[in-house]
Amino acid sequence: MQTATSRPSLPASVPSHPDAGSTPATSAYQGYQIIRRNGAVVSFEPNKIAVALMKAFLAVHGTQGAASASVRETVDALTESVVRALLRSRPGGGTFHIEDVQDQVELGLMRGGHHEVARAYVLYRERRSQERAKQGQPPVAQMPALFVTDRGQRVPLDDAKLQGLIESACADLGxxxxxxxxxxxTRRNLYDGVPIDEVFKAAILAARTLIEKDPGYTRATARLLLHT
Known part of the structure; x- marks a missing residue:
């Protein structure tokens, strides 16, 4: 049975300018990690989201415009909005793929009415993707063979068992x-050495994200919850 996990409090504002120092209440994010394109797992640092947003505003408004207090306040507000959206999807802690974080930044800019900045950010992402392709790097890291931690032991992830569990959860739902x-x-949000319990949580969260697409995924999510 799952136990309720308290949601970490979000700082009132995440600093966006270079001299702002470290993000307040860093300990609030210790349960969260980022999966980079090369498969590496790193700590979740909201200040990096603020830096990315500031660069996008710089690309559109120039150095002088982006240095204004109003732009800094906008970046802080957008950063907080993006972080809140990410934390809502993982209330008990977990991992975010870098592409998911960037998708949220893009969405935050669009929702905030910053369409020109959003366009610059989209073009930047596309340019970086093309650069990685030219260098022979895949746009998103290929999933290697994963190992999980089960009762203190490092063992290979049983892909067949995971697939069977998910197929069973979706059976006869249309x-x-x-x-x-x-x-x-689910696979995209796993990392090497992940605890086996987190694998099942990742499957539940993955199913939840599809409920808006089809309400039938609600029952699939419920079935996966029963497994835990």
Missing amino acids: ADVKPDPILAE
């Missing part, structure tokens, strides 16, 4: 409720 999207999203 043609639109498919296991493949859940499995793909």
